[in-house]
Amino acid sequence: MGTIDASDLLPAERLRTSALEGEITQLHRGDPHAEEGDTFEIDGTTFEVTEVTERRLGDLTDEDARAEGSPDLESYKRRIERTHGTEWDDDNTAFLHRFEPMS
Secondary structure, eight states, X not given: OOBOOHHHHSOSHHHHHXXXXXXXXXXXXXXXXXXXXXXXXXXXXXXXXXXXXXXXGGGOOHHHHHHTTOSSHHHHHHHHHHHHTSOOOTTOEEEEEEEEEOO
């Protein structure tokens, strides 16, 4: 457990703002960018990473997509393909990073 830079986990300002507003509560990344129990700060609010799990992309759900700021899984897939310039493959894996503000 340690303190990480918010931009290491949430590289875009839009992601950090969305996390601060509660619109994003998790993010999948290609590699682990934190460990469970790590904390990070955004504009004076401290967040704790509550889960880091490797997952198969084919196992993601609409709920996962909403937790990452997309209305549904199909929209999420299109956003990921556009952002990363690659085609979605259900067999690929990514690391789920779930976080929440500390009270």
